[in-house]
Amino acid sequence: MTQKPPVQVALTFDFDAYSTWIGSHNATSPSMLSRGEFGPVGVRRILPLLERFGIKATFFVPGHTALAFPSAVCAIRDGGHEIGHHGWVHENPVLLSPDEERHVLLRGLEALEQVAGVRPTGYRSPAWDNSSATVPLLLEHGFEYESSMMGHDYEPYWCRVGDAWSKTEAFEFGTPVDLVELPVAWHLDDFPHFEFMAGALPGGRAPSSVLETWIAEFDYLHDRVGEGVLVVTMHPQIIGRGSRMLMLEQFIAHVASRPNAGFTSCIDYVSHWRQGRTPSLPPR
Numbered sequence: 001m002t003q004k005p006p007v008q009v010a011l012t013f014d015f016d017a018y019s020t021w022i023g024s025h026n027a028t029s030p031s032m033l034s035r036g037e038f039g040p041v042g043v044r045r046i047l048p049l050l051e052r053f054g055i056k057a058t059f060f061v062p063g064h065t066a067l068a069f070p071s072a073v074c075a076i077r078d079g080g081h082e083i084g085h086h087g088w089v090h091e092n093p094v095l096l097s098p099d100e101e102r103h104v105l106l107r108g109l110e111a112l113e114q115v116a117g118v119r120p121t122g123y124r125s126p127a128w129d130n131s132s133a134t135v136p137l138l139l140e141h142g143f144e145y146e147s148s149m150m151g152h153d154y155e156p157y158w159c160r161v162g163d164a165w166s167k168t169e170a171f172e173f174g175t176p177v178d179l180v181e182l183p184v185a186w187h188l189d190d191f192p193h194f195e196f197m198a199g200a201l202p203g204g205r206a207p208s209s210v211l212e213t214w215i216a217e218f219d220y221l222h223d224r225v226g227e228g229v230l231v232v233t234m235h236p237q238i239i240g241r242g243s244r245m246l247m248l249e250q251f252i253a254h255v256a257s258r259p260n261a262g263f264t265s266c267i268d269y270v271s272h273w274r275q276g277r278t279p280s281l282p283p284r
C-alpha cells in the first residue's frame with residue numbers, strides 16, 4: 001500500500017436540498033424551495049466528476065434531504081463516499097434548547113439509517129453554528145469528528161467543552177475532548193460567493209475569482225506549509241450549475257497535478273490524524 005501524499009484536499013458537499021430553505025430561511029414559497037430542488041441535479045453532475053478523478057468525498061446530508069431524495073443519497077453511498085450528519089431540517093443548533101437539539105440529532109440519524117443504512121461518524125452543524133450542547137451530544141452518540149469551526153486552516157484540532165468567556169474576565173479554556181474538529185472557512189464555501197439572497201448576499205461572483213482564491217489557499221498549503229488538509233465546502237444546488245462545475249473541474253485538475261497532493265474523505269483524514277494523538281489544548 002502506498003503512503004498518502006502529505007497534502008490532502010477534502011471536498012465536502014452539504015446536500016441541503018429543501019432543508020436549508022425550510023429550516024434556516026423559513027421558506028414561504030415554492031419558488032424559494034425550488035432552489036433546493038436543484039440539489040439532486042447537482043449531485044448527478046458531481047458524482048461522475050468525482051469518479052473520473054477517483055476521488056472519495058464527504059457529503060453532509062440532513063435527514064429531511066434523505067427522505068426527499070433517497071435515490072440521490074443512495075447514489076452517493078454507492079459511489080463509496082462518506083455520508084455525514086447535517087441536522088434534521090437544517091436547524092441552527094444555537095436556536096434550539098438542548099432537548100430540541102438532541103431530538104433533531106436523533107431524527108437525522110434515523111432518516112439516514114432508514115434511507116441509506118448508514119450511521120455517520122462525522123457531523124457538520126447547519127449554519128456552522130454549534131451550541132454549547134453540541135460537542136457533548138456528539139460525544140454521547142459516538143461521533144469521531146465535527147466540521148463547523150474555524151480555529152485553524154490546514155490542521156484538525158481537538159474540540160473542547162466548558163470554554164468560558166465574558167467581556168470582563170480572561171478567556172478560560174475548557175477541557176479538550178475526544179472529538180476532532182476539521183476546520184472550515186467562509187471563503188472556502190461556495191454559498192456566500194455565489195448564492196443571491198435579497199438584502200444579504202449579492203451572489204453571482206465570477207467562478208474565476210473564486211477559483212483563484214481556492215487555488216491560492218491550496219498552493220500555500222502545498223508550497224509553504226507542506227503538510228495538512230484543505231477542507232472545501234460546496235452545495236450541490238450551488239456548485240452544480242454549469243459555470244461552477246467547470247470551475248470545480250479546474251480546481252480538481254490543479255490539485256491532481258501537484259506532486260505531493262491527493263484527495264481524502266473527512267473520516268479518512270481524521271482517522272489518520274488521530275493516530276498517536278490524545279486530546280490537548282491548542283498551542284498558546
Ligand SMILES: [Zn+2]
Nearest residue numbers: 014016126127
Ligand atoms: Zn447546510
